[in-house]
Every structure is written in structure tokens, then in C-alpha cells.
Amino acid sequence: MQFTSVDFQRNVSKALNDPFLQQALQRGMHGFVGKRADAVSAVPEFEQLRDEARDIKNHTLTYLDYYLEKFEASVTRLGGHVHWASDAREARELVLEICRKAKAKTITKGKSMAGEEIDLNEALEAAGHEVVETDLGEYIIQLAKEPPSHIIAPAVHKTRDQVSDLFHEHHRALGFEQRLTEVPALVDEARQVLRRKFLSADVGITGANFLIAETGSNVIVTNEGNGDLTSTLPRVHVVTAGIEKVLPTLEDMTVLMRVLARSATGQEASTYTTVFSGPRRAGDRDGPEEYHVVLIDSGRTAILGGEFQDILRCIRCGACLNHCPVWGSVGGHAYGWCYSGPMGAVLTPLLKDLEAAKHLPNACTLNGRCEQNCPVRIPLPALLRKLRHRQYEARLTSAMTRYGLRLWTFLATRPALYRLAFAAVARSLRVLGGRRGALSRVPFAGGWTAGRDLPVPQGTTFQSQWRARNES
Amino acid sequence: MSENPNVALFVTCLVDLMRPGVGFASVQLLEQAGCRVTVPREQTCCGQPAFNNGDDDDARAIARRVIAAFEPFDHVVAPSGSCAGMLKKHYPELFAGEAGWEERAQAFAARCHELTSFLVDVMSFEPRAIEYKTTATYHDSCSGLRELGVKRQPRQLLDAVSGLQIVEMQDAEVCCGFGGTFCVKYPDISIKIVSDKVANIERTAAVTVLGGDLGCLLNIAGRLKRLKRNTKVMHVAEVLAGRGDSAPGIAEQE
Numbered sequence: 001m002q003f004t005s006v007d008f009q010r011n012v013s014k015a016l017n018d019p020f021l022q023q024a025l026q027r028g029m030h031g032f033v034g035k036r037a038d039a040v041s042a043v044p045e046f047e048q049l050r051d052e053a054r055d056i057k058n059h060t061l062t063y064l065d066y067y068l069e070k071f072e073a074s075v076t077r078l079g080g081h082v083h084w085a086s087d088a089r090e091a092r093e094l095v096l097e098i099c100r101k102a103k104a105k106t107i108t109k110g111k112s113m114a115g116e117e118i119d120l121n122e123a124l125e126a127a128g129h130e131v132v133e134t135d136l137g138e139y140i141i142q143l144a145k146e147p148p149s150h151i152i153a154p155a156v157h158k159t160r161d162q163v164s165d166l167f168h169e170h171h172r173a174l175g176f177e178q179r180l181t182e183v184p185a186l187v188d189e190a191r192q193v194l195r196r197k198f199l200s201a202d203v204g205i206t207g208a209n210f211l212i213a214e215t216g217s218n219v220i221v222t223n224e225g226n227g228d229l230t231s232t233l234p235r236v237h238v239v240t241a242g243i244e245k246v247l248p249t250l251e252d253m254t255v256l257m258r259v260l261a262r263s264a265t266g267q268e269a270s271t272y273t274t275v276f277s278g279p280r281r282a283g284d285r286d287g288p289e290e291y292h293v294v295l296i297d298s299g300r301t302a303i304l305g306g307e308f309q310d311i312l313r314c315i316r317c318g319a320c321l322n323h324c325p326v327w328g329s330v331g332g333h334a335y336g337w338c339y340s341g342p343m344g345a346v347l348t349p350l351l352k353d354l355e356a357a358k359h360l361p362n363a364c365t366l367n368g369r370c371e372q373n374c375p376v377r378i379p380l381p382a383l384l385r386k387l388r389h390r391q392y393e394a395r396l397t398s399a400m401t402r403y404g405l406r407l408w409t410f411l412a413t414r415p416a417l418y419r420l421a422f423a424a425v426a427r428s429l430r431v432l433g434g435r436r437g438a439l440s441r442v443p444f445a446g447g448w449t450a451g452r453d454l455p456v457p458q459g460t461t462f463q464s465q466w467r468a469r470n471e472s
Numbered sequence: 473m474s475e476n477p478n479v480a481l482f483v484t485c486l487v488d489l490m491r492p493g494v495g496f497a498s499v500q501l502l503e504q505a506g507c508r509v510t511v512p513r514e515q516t517c518c519g520q521p522a523f524n525n526g527d528d529d530d531a532r533a534i535a536r537r538v539i540a541a542f543e544p545f546d547h548v549v550a551p552s553g554s555c556a557g558m559l560k561k562h563y564p565e566l567f568a569g570e571a572g573w574e575e576r577a578q579a580f581a582a583r584c585h586e587l588t589s590f591l592v593d594v595m596s597f598e599p600r601a602i603e604y605k606t607t608a609t610y611h612d613s614c615s616g617l618r619e620l621g622v623k624r625q626p627r628q629l630l631d632a633v634s635g636l637q638i639v640e641m642q643d644a645e646v647c648c649g650f651g652g653t654f655c656v657k658y659p660d661i662s663i664k665i666v667s668d669k670v671a672n673i674e675r676t677a678a679v680t681v682l683g684g685d686l687g688c689l690l691n692i693a694g695r696l697k698r699l700k701r702n703t704k705v706m707h708v709a710e711v712l713a714g715r716g717d718s719a720p721g722i723a724e725q726e
């Protein structure tokens with residue numbers, strides 16, 4: 001996908017002025033929040049589980065090299081292949097090579113954020129493969145030629161009406177004449193279209209929710225079962241996953257599973273949870289002949305061991321997006337890359353470009369609702385603040401902000417001067433506003449008054465009133 | 473500790489400039505609760521603008537002065553969850569690993585409080601003979617709520633105000649879009665978020681909005697005023713000090 005984080009401001013105004021998007025956001029988000037709250041309150045030990053989940057991830061990250069090698073050994077033992085990709089380009093080439101060798105015509109894909117991250121679809125299509133996304137949301141945005149706007153609900157920005165139009169336009173040629181409008185009918189139509197693809201695919205590419213070092217397995221959770229069909233029906237199964245997805249044991253996975261679905265959609269468990277372990281063995285009735293795992297670094301080892309390591313605990317549940325007032329206002333596309341919301345605002349500058357993505361860590365009120373709901377307790381606001389610090393040190397912070405802060409600090413460390421300055425500002429605002437209570441336009445405060453009045457100070461400053469009172 | 477602790481009021485820059493009444497109400501409440509109150513003259517700002525914009529050096533420069541000025545007191549109380557959160561949670565982070573200052577910041581942090589939680593949890597204070605006939609809704613400001621666990625305390629105090637009925641709005645715990653410098657750096661998003669907040673306020677029967685952080689209240693009041701609404705916006709301290717009827721609301725004509 002096009003990387004547009006640098007245009008964040010423009011993306012934001014577009015998003016705020018898109019009535020369809022606003023309608024979709026309004027509708028989409030509240031459901032997630034309420035369902036998570038209900039699901040969590042039904043599990044008395046949920047807070048403990050979050051601690052355990054955090055600890056398991058921390059342990060794994062501390063010994064990541066060990067567990068990755070163990071994972072590779074386990075996969076090899078099963079007859080599969082592990083490939084190491086240091087960056088997105090290498091990852092693409094590895095997948096392309098596998099598909100080329102398999103002489104793949106049609107490729108089905110389960111939803112994979114790692115795939116989005118490395119722009120896999122574009123590369124596969126450019127190489128002449130037919131690529132079909134099989135997760136309903138991903139399928140919708142593939143038809144719309146748009147990137148996902150949410151890590152677990154990629155098409156949440158689309159209204160039902162827009163989906164009806166898309167299906168009608170693209171499915172007509174396949175013999176579906178009628179424009180359907182009801183959700184179950186739309187889902188059913190997509191199923192019929194996708195079923196043909198599942199059966200004809202040569203290669204299936206999925207992501208992984210977890211990779212298990214002990215068994216060499218990859219674990220996928222979905223609500224549509226599309227992951228299973230993508231993995232088991234084609235001759236070749238390719239998994240694309242970031243290196244931080246590995247966990248020591250299946251036992252560990254069960255802890256993470258208990259927090260994942262509840263945090264994501266408010267379900268106790270996703271409808272389908274499948275543990276895939278290698279290619280088909282003699283006597284197996286299904287499964288792929290070849291099994292490949294492409295492990296993607298692409299900036300992750302640079303994060304490991306540093307002040308941002310906590311973000312590598314992320315299990316991509318989407319709770320931080322669902323609870324973010326900024327994400328809820330502008331949706332995911334405004335962030336300009338496949339990851340959005342709080343986790344995206346941390347990951348994008350780190351994995352892509354600190355400067356190009358400089359707005360992302362700043363466009364946040366630091367309200368902390370993301371951290372409050374993160375199943376693995378990632379201190380997202382603290383990480384965003386650290387990124388701001390990194391930007392400040394790298395002189396990426398705007399000159400206006402820098403000078404403003406210098407001036408502010410100059411005053412704040414000189415109390416006598418500060419009191420004079422504040423008294424003067426209070427006086428000026430009183431002069432401007434009189435007893436009206438509020439001002440609709442104020443010099444140098446255009447940002448504030450664009451949609452708000454500026455309240456007028458009550459009188460002189462507290463400090464001067466307090467002094468007057470205590471001296472008389 | 474004595475029954476009449478020495479308490480320093482950290483006024484906060486916004487109260488100092490925009491709404492001195494909140495400062496006086498805080499002093500009054502603290503005194504009623506039995507504290508000996510001092511307003512240290514050397515105070516300015518807690519350093520949040522610098523800290524939240526990544527300028528840690530300047531934040532530390534300000535923090536050192538705040539700590540020095542307020543250290544002599546038994547408690548430091550601020551009528552703001554956001555500034556109290558800065559003193560209590562972020563000063564120790566700022567000085568982590570800095571010999572001498574780290575311990576100092578931690579010892580200092582342990583004595584810092586947000587006003588309503590100090591009144592309830594430390595002083596077991598109950599307002600007496602306060603009346604304010606209104607239906608109000610309460611906005612939980614984010615830092616107070618999530619960094620300091622302020623939720624029950626203001627409601628418990630308001631419960632003792634006769635005539636006052638609190639009706640909860642939907643998403644009371646969701647940010648109002650203020651976010652310090654965020655509101656002027658990203659005004660479009662900020663205004664969208666505060667518009668959602670105002671919509672939630674208006675879906676209740678409340679004619680008054682209360683909260684414990686002036687930044688949020690200025691934001692909400694500014695938006696309401698722009699929409700030409702008459703909803704009254706006040707800091708919880710003002711109501712608890714018995715000024716609910718006498719003081720004009722934030723952004724309201726005098």
C-alpha cells in the first residue's frame with residue numbers, strides 16, 4: 001500500500017469530511033467497546049491473565065533468538081521450511097520464489113497484517129498471479145482497491161451500502177445479477193464466489209496469530225474459517241509472520257488466546273482456532289504438500305532490547321484502536337500505513353520512518369484508554385511520549401513548538417517574570433473579552449477558536465488576587 | 473502525621489490564569505477539611521507542555537523547581553488530575569537513574585494528590601450544608617481517572633450537596649479531546665472529539681457539566697458556547713465550596 005503518513009494532516013481533513021466514513025465509524029466502534037467490556041467482566045481473573053500474557057511475551061522476547069531457532073528446528077523436523085527475511089523486499093522475494101516454483105496461477109490469502117506490511121499482494125499480482133483475499137473484510141477492500149483501515153476489521157470503514165455496490169459491480173460477471181442489500185445475503189454471495197477460488201488455488205498464504213517453538217506450529221484464529229480453507233486446500237501453504245509472533249509452548253498460547261478474542265471482538269474465543277503443524281504426513285487426509293514459514297524482521301530486531309521493546313508484545317487484537325478517540329474520529333487510513341491507532345502510531349515511525357511518520361505519535365491526547373484495554377499491557381502513551389522525545393532530540397519537532405517550549409520554560413523557571421506575564425495575558429484577554437465570558441476569535445489562538453470559543457479569565461490571576469487578599 | 477497537616481496548594485497554570493475561583497474554592501475546601509494551607513509563591517507550571525512534547529530537559533528544569541518549592545510540606549494538592557498525575561507519576565520517570573533526584577522525586581510524588589481524592593481518601597472530608605439545585609453530569613478527565621484512579625471521590629463528595637442530581641452520560645470516561653497542546657496542534661481532530669463529548673452531554677437531562685480538570689472544562693465549555701448552548705460548566709471544587717449558584721459558569725457572561 002502507499003505509505004502516506006507524511007500527509008497525515010491532509011488525510012485527517014479528508015476523513016473528517018467523508019460522511020460515509022463518519023457513518024461507518026460511528027456504527028462500527030461502539031459495538032467493539034461494549035462487547036469487550038462484557039466479555040472481560042465475565043472473567044474475574046482477567047487482570048491476572050493480562051499480567052501472565054505480558055510476562056509470557058516478555059520472557060519470549062528476552063530469549064527470542066533461542067525460541068526462533070527452536071521454532072525453525074521444529075518446523076524442519078515436521079518437513080517444513082523456515083525462511084528468514086531481513087526486510088520487506090527479501091520477504092516478498094522469498095514468497096514470490098515459492099509461488100514461482102509451485103507454478104501458482106491462483107493464490108488464496110488469509111488475512112495477514114505481515115502480508116500487508118510487506119506489500120505482498122501488489123508484488124504477487126505484478127508477477128502475474130491471481131490473488132484472492134478470503135477474509136470477508138479483506139475481500140471487500142481488495143475489490144475496492146483500498147488498504148485495510150483496522151487490523152482486525154479491515155473494511156470497518158465501509159458502509160453496507162458501499163459493500164452492496166462493490167459486490168454488485170464485481171460479481172455480476174460471475175452470474176450474480178441481483179444487487180443484494182441484506183448482510184446475510186451479501187455474506188452468502190461472497191462465500192459462493194470464494195468457494196470456487198478455494199478449490200482452484202495452488203498456493204495459500206496466511207499470517208499467524210502465534211508461532212509455537214516447541215511444536216513448529218502456526219496458530220490462526222478467524223471467525224469465518226477462511227484461514228483453514230486457505231491453509232489446507234492448496235498444494236502449498238506459506239505463512240508470513242513477524243519474528244515476534246513466536247511463543248515457547250502451546251500452553252503459553254492458551255493464556256494469550258484467553259485474552260485475545262475477548263480484547264478484540266468481545267468473544268470468548270474466535271469461531272475457528274486452528275493449529276497447523278507442517279505439511280501433510282503419510283496417512284493424513286488433507287493438508288498441503290509443502291509448508292513454508294517466512295519470518296520477517298523488517299526493523300524488529302532494531303526495536304528489541306531498546307526502550308520500545310514493549311511494542312513487540314503486541315498481539316494485534318485491535319483493542320487500542322477501538323478505544324482510541326483519535327482513531328474513532330478519523331479511522332485507519334489517515335495514519336497512512338497498514339497499522340493505525342495507538343499501536344500503529346508507535347510501530348509506523350519505528351518500522352518505516354521516524355520523520356515521515358512524525359505526526360503519528362503527536363496526534364494523540366495521551367488519554368491512556370488504549371493502555372487500559374491492551375491485553376498485554378503495552379504502555380502505549382509512554383511509548384508515544386518517548387517517540388516525541390526521540391523526535392525532539394532529532395530536531396524533527398516543528399520550530400514553532402520548539403521555540404514555544406523554550407519560551408514557556410524560560411518563564412516557568414522565573415516565577416516573578418511568569419507572574420507578570422500571566423497577569424498581562426489575563427488583562428489582555430479581559431480587555432478583549434470584557435464580561436462576555438468568551439471570545440470567538442483570538443490572535444494566535446486560531447487552533448483553539450476554529451470550533452470553540454475561548455473562555456475569558458475570571459479576573460486577574462489567582463496569584464495576584466491571593467497576594468492582595470493576604471496582604472490587606 | 474498531625475490532624476492538621478501542612479498542605480501546599482499547587483494552583484496549576486490554567487487555574488491561575490483562567491479561573492482563580494477554582495483556586496479559592498480549593499483553599500476553602502482544604503481548610504474546611506482541617507488543613508493548614510499555603511500557596512507557595514514560587515510556583516508556576518508543572519512542566520507538562522515540555523514533557524508531553526518530548527522536551528525532557530526543559531521538563532526536568534521545571535520539575536526541579538517545583539520539587540524544591542513544595543518539598544517542605546506534608547502534602548501537595550492540585551485541583552487537577554492531569555497536573556497531579558504529572559507530579560505523582562511522571563516526575564519519578566523523568567528523574568529515573570539520576571542520582572539524588574530520583575529518590576527526591578519519588579519521595580515528593582508520594583505526597584502529591586489530586587484535590588477530590590485527597591479530600592476523600594486522606595482527609596475523610598464531607599461537605600456540609602452545601603446546596604446547589606441542578607442536574608449535572610460528570611466528565612471523568614483522563615489523567616485523573618487512569619493515572620490516579622479518580623472516579624468515585626468527586627461523586628461521593630457531590631453526593632453530599634443537597635439538590636444536586638448527577639446523571640451519568642454515555643462515555644463519561646472517554647477523552648474530551650483537550651490533550652494539552654494537542655488541541656491546538658490538531659484542532660480538527662480535537663474539535664471532532666469534543667463535539668462527540670458534547671453530544672453525549674446533551675443526550676442526558678443535565679443542565680450542568682462538572683469535572684475536575686480545568687483544561688477539559690475550558691474545552692467543553694468553549695465548544696458549548698460556540699454552539700450557543702446554555703449548559704453551565706464548572707469545576708467540582710467550585711460546587712463543593714458552595715459557589716454553584718453564585719459563580720457564572722466557565723465561558724458564561726458575568
Ligand code: SF4
Binds near residue numbers: 313318320373
Ligand atoms: S497494542 Fe495492545 S491493544 Fe493494541 S493491538 Fe497490540 S495488543 Fe492489542
